[in-house]
Amino acid sequence: MSTALETTSLGKRYGRLWALRDCFLQVPAGCVAALVGPNGAGKTTLLHLAVGLSRPTTGHVTVFGRTPRDGTAFLSMVGFLAQDHPLYRTFTVAEMLEMGHKLNPRWDASLAASRLQALTIPLEQKVGKLSGGQQSQVALALTLAKRPQILLLDEPLASLDPLARREFLQMLMTAVAEDGLTVLLSSHIITDLERVCDYLVILSGGRVQLAGEIDEISRRHKVLSGPRRDEEAVAAVHNVIEVNHTVRQTTLLVKVNGQLFDPSWDVHDVSLEDIVLAYLGQPPINDLAAGTRNHVEALV
Ligand code: ATP
Numbered sequence: 001m002s003t004a005l006e007t008t009s010l011g012k013r014y015g016r017l018w019a020l021r022d023c024f025l026q027v028p029a030g031c032v033a034a035l036v037g038p039n040g041a042g043k044t045t046l047l048h049l050a051v052g053l054s055r056p057t058t059g060h061v062t063v064f065g066r067t068p069r070d071g072t073a074f075l076s077m078v079g080f081l082a083q084d085h086p087l088y089r090t091f092t093v094a095e096m097l098e099m100g101h102k103l104n105p106r107w108d109a110s111l112a113a114s115r116l117q118a119l120t121i122p123l124e125q126k127v128g129k130l131s132g133g134q135q136s137q138v139a140l141a142l143t144l145a146k147r148p149q150i151l152l153l154d155e156p157l158a159s160l161d162p163l164a165r166r167e168f169l170q171m172l173m174t175a176v177a178e179d180g181l182t183v184l185l186s187s188h189i190i191t192d193l194e195r196v197c198d199y200l201v202i203l204s205g206g207r208v209q210l211a212g213e214i215d216e217i218s219r220r221h222k223v224l225s226g227p228r229r230d231e232e233a234v235a236a237v238h239n240v241i242e243v244n245h246t247v248r249q250t251t252l253l254v255k256v257n258g259q260l261f262d263p264s265w266d267v268h269d270v271s272l273e274d275i276v277l278a279y280l281g282q283p284p285i286n287d288l289a290a291g292t293r294n295h296v297e298a299l300v
Pocket of ligand 1: 014017018019037038039040041042043044045046
């Protein structure tokens with residue numbers, strides 16, 4: 001499978017703070033990738049670097065082999081929806097469509113019109129008078145009409161109610177199915193992401209903690225439970241992500257390397273949400289001692 005977005009040693013420093021550091025990623029073409037992490041993790045920083053809105057302090061980023069310095073050739077491939085989906089509030093929807101047409105050489109007017117028609121959003125309505133959900137839909141329709149090859153979305157679901165979230169994701173998935181888009185979207189709403197994404201990137205403290213295909217991540221992570229004991233024997237072979245002890249019982253969330261041979265553990269599957277929360281509950285990778293770092297490698 002070819003790579004849509006690749007970052008190599010990508011980093012961004014603001015003064016003394018590294019917002020993103022040593023970021024190595026290879027997002028496969030055609031996938032819908034989720035970017036998750038706590039507030040301040042570096043998600044927006046990564047997305048801004050990826051679309052060329054910000055310049056890296058270290059390393060570089062390519063999209064289908066091109067860098068932001070390739071100018072129009074790069075920009076025409078990339079669609080970006082910022083966190084506050086900026087639209088001109090005093091414009092009507094039709095005027096926004098006309099502006100998009102004038103600014104983008106590959107503009108697909110019928111695609112934008114048919115998507116908005118399907119949502120029954122009136123073209124003569126002023127953008128500022130639309131609901132938050134409708135504004136998100138308009139912003140997505142405008143971004144899709146650019147006919148990008150990759151779409152980067154910064155927390156597009158944050159301000160939407162559950163119904164609007166579902167409609168937004170449906171529109172996105174239709175575009176993915178029809179146009180073969182690659183998508184990278186940041187969000188805190190993991191249950192929604194689980195339904196639509198097939199690739200996951202977990203960021204924390206400006207570092208990638210885990211990246212890989214969701215099926216493979218789910219397959220490799222297990223919960224082990226059994227009579228109370230130390231986790232050292234398991235940790236010698238597998239990567240122990242989370243440890244919980246009660247008086248009688250020990251429960252481990254583990255990234256399994258190879259086979260689990262010890263029959264004294266009960267082995268259970270674990271939800272994606274629990275995997276994400278376990279990684280986010282850990283100290284960021286740059287705070288870990290070298291000897292415990294091996295569990296944060298990329299899963300590819
Ligand atoms: P959130 O989920 O809250 O949107 P995020 O994961 O998108 O957070 P970023 O916005 O990328 O996080 O910020 C990462 C870090 O970089 C934060 O500590 C933030 O304060 C800092 N930062 C981001 N932009 C700037 C800037 N322009 N100048 C200084 N510091 C910045």
